[in-house]
Amino acid sequence: MRKPPSQNILTTLELACISRQNKRSCFHSQPQFVQRLQGLKDLSSVLSSHSKLLKSGSLEESFSTNQLINAYVRFQEIENAHQLFDEMSEPNVVSWTSLMAGYVDAGCPGMALWLFTKMARCTVLPNAFTFSTIINACSVLADVNAGKKVHAQVEVYGYQCNLVVCCSLIDMYGKSNSLDAARRVFDSMIERNVVSWTSMVTGYTQNAQGYEALELFKVFTGISSNRPNHYMLASIVNACASLGRLAYGKATHAAVIKQKYETNDVIACALVDMYAKCGCIGYSLKVFRRNCRPSVIPYTCMIIGAAKHGLGILSLELFQEMLMRKIAPNRITFVGVLYACSHSGLVDEGLKHLNTMYKKHGVLPDAMHYNCVVDMLGRTGRLDEAYRLAKSIEVDQNQGALLWGALLSASRLHGRVDIAAEASNWLMESKQQVAAAYVTMSNTYAVAGTWDDVNSTRCEMKRAGVKKEPGCSWVEIKDAVFVFYAGDVSSCARGSKVLILLKELERKMKKRGYVAGSNGLVFVDVEEEAKEEIVSLHSERLALGFSLLSMPKGVTIRIMKNLRVCRDCHEAFKLISDIVHRDFVVRDVNRFHHFAHGSCSCCDFW
Template sequence: MSACSSSSLPILLFTERAKSVSEIQQAHAFMLKTGLFKDTFSASKLIAFAATNPEPKTVSYAHSILNRIETPNAFTHNSVIRAYANSSTPELALIVFREMLLGPVFPDKYCFTFVLKACASFCGFEEGRQIHGLFMKSDLVSDVFVENTLVNVYGRSGYFEIARNLLDRMPVRDAVSWNSLLSAYLDKGLIEEARALFDEMEERNVESWNFMISGYAAAGLVKEAKELFDCMPVKDVVSWNALVSGYAHVGCYSDVLEVFNEMLNNSTEQPDGFTFVNVLSACANLGSLSQGEWVHVYIDKHGIEIEGFLATALVDMYSKCGKIDKALEVFRVTSKKDVSTWNSIILGLSVHGLGNDALEIFSEMVYEGFKPNGITFIGVLSACNHVGLLDQARNLFETMNSVYSIEPTIEHYGCMVDLLGRMGKFEEAEELLNEIPADEASVLLESLLGACKRFGRMEQAERIGNRLLELNPHESSGYVQMSNVYASNGRWDEVMEMRKKMRAERVNKKPGCSAIEIDGVVHEFLAGEGLIID
């Protein structure tokens, strides 16, 4: 049967457009029924299309098809090996590689590149070393792609000396050769070694600079990242995003906005979704509504689809800037939501005291088939807290584990302890506190201590306060809280005693910090400082 026969063309076109494993199965069934599956070309195309489908199930299905081909070739094996190497289970590529070694087809240079990439993905040093040996024994000539991947395998596995020796012995090196070792250094947090290699590199490309800028940013070294960024001969959107995310990572939100404005004014590169997410996050943290609204207008003007993380960032920005109605509007018009989008509006409604609305959104989320996660439950438990729904909070707290297999964290316990304290259920709150490791309980003890003060429960307040001071003798919060409790009951001798203990432990109360937006400019100041406006 001819590989280009007209009878095979329609089914191959159908297979190429397949979006799910069920459509791949339909094509497979048709080929078996018509005898096309015996044609190696048609069968190879079926495997290739299945292997390139993003669904994990289709990759394993492609593997099962491969095992049923009478005369497989290097292309069929390579398609599956490459698919596994790019998947969340790269180690499965080795199974296909071993099966290939047992058959009539010997691996070519592309196959070695793909299987070594899989080894790099799961840091398979021993497997990579054995495959390296097999390649050296083969009749294949030295190949820069294979050797680049080997450098990556050894580097990501932490064997930097071997990786460097291999790099030095390569007869032909390109920017990818150097980048393979550079990225491995940065992945392990070896910033100094990476910079030394970067300075030594015979050939750099934009990716080389981006690797270093991202590495500095990830390590919190934003000054060094900015210096390198300024020296960069050619920048792309990844370069700008690396610097923007670096400033966002260390909380320098004003710098995020400065870099964004510089990108718009002095660069031919256009911001993408990743840029906008970081910029909107900065606006949210600064409370800069006017700048956040400007970004929203820019997104709409340029026809950028608002979905997923971008929708989440917009909802979060409007919520944190006090525009919960606008946050809800963005949420409603977003057609492609993910769990983070649902979480953002639930948390936003909860913070704005709209607990019942948040719980309604949660019910809608579950009804539409989205699976809640730990952040979702922080939102709904907070919602219950804001409107005093104790029974519903208890039920949700129990549901976390029993229905969704989510182990409660300190944040979930915090919502429950705070609500129980507000409702005067101190014994139940203390029982819940006993389930939490002592080193994580401090902030919850502070919350319960404040509730004791409001209800005038001195005996429990002293017990909880003493426990808090035992855990954190050098933190000011416990002393301040107990001083306030004693002061509210007129016990001034105990207030003075608390202050003496603070001095004895050399504990100082840290000043608060606030931010305010005036005429589109964000001003930050410490408690006790004056704000001077021109």
């Protein structure tokens, strides 16, 4: 027997109030009712309609109740929606699906999955709407196993050719790092639209496969009827950012302007990020300033972009500016602010922000923020404080890998073997960044001059069969990208000239005494022979710059990545520029930022 309609949702006072307000109006027909419910601007109007339906007895009809469920869902009143659902004698597929979608919107995708399993025990059959909703729930949960089970049911119920269901599946597999499965769905589609193409392109972009994203985009644009919209363009800008493809990124920016999407907040944000990652922070700022009323995310993009370019002061000014404009910072904004302080040596400023982020802005610091602070303290040599902070934070394995990795890196920089040993042990025992842990530990011993330990660490690494993937860098010339691996000087077309240049650099560095600031080489009682070895390694790091020599004559080369260089490397780049000047134009060499406290891209290269 059906339960009587509950009045819990509406208090007696509300009912009395609503009754007085709406005596003169009533619903005459279903279309009128739907129109009315969909146009409601606030919760009290929904409650009012609910009251009228109760009185008229219309809640007996599932159609009316479903409309009301959706109205509650729109106002994030999921409990009211669920109560209404519970009161239905025979909820139909729309009732079930509406409630599931409501739970996904309310950030409870697990409840949606629970409802889906409950629905399977009833006689109501799922349809395409149900499947796309529940696949979306799996996507939000990043639960690929649940997603696969739903996918199997999609096949059983015969919805595998439905366009929207396929888009949901592509998105779900993409967000669960199962790109092959996403691609299989995409390839199986008989009919595709811009959403399905965008879902697949975004899947590649979100899984760091920018090249595949751009390749698929080329196929998309090769079909005459296809036109990229702002969703697609944002994804492509993102792919360009991850690849450092400035030329392609600019071309996409042109398409954005042409199609008048430049004021779109999401696109603007992607462009700000893309230009920053391609080394053009000035363009980022220009794009950012074209937006008169940026929200928290564009501000955060700009703060992080400036921070990565060593413009910590600019980051902090932007942060102050957004506060003045009453824009509330979020947890990622604070990651950017702390990152800015860390990379510009603004330690006290950084600590101040850490201590006030919750008190003033209600943002609770988490492992990510503490990691920035540990890194900040470590870089400036406040190793003991960094160590105490790291020990006091509870972290999971992934967070710990970053935290102890940062501490290990700082210990190497300052020759703190004791802390480095504990950090590398943590990483090895947790099976996180094992190769980096061995190499950095070995380098820390080298900085401290304990060469027996250097050898034993290297031997242990070899015995354990651990290999370090070589680092790489790249330059973009016209529309082509050239990748260079660390130490791979011999593959350069003009390798012999590179080697001569290496020797020349070594000579110059020796003349300088090898001693640099806090970022360069630090020698503490190191034997002469070992010094030579380190200097040689340090010079090899500069292969990054020497790779320029393999380029054809007369081309303009822009060094990609956000290159931060210490004084030694800066000198070396200037030297390279002098030597190869007749053959090459190496732009921006004099514009590299010297970092008093930040890390050097060249030094970090190994």
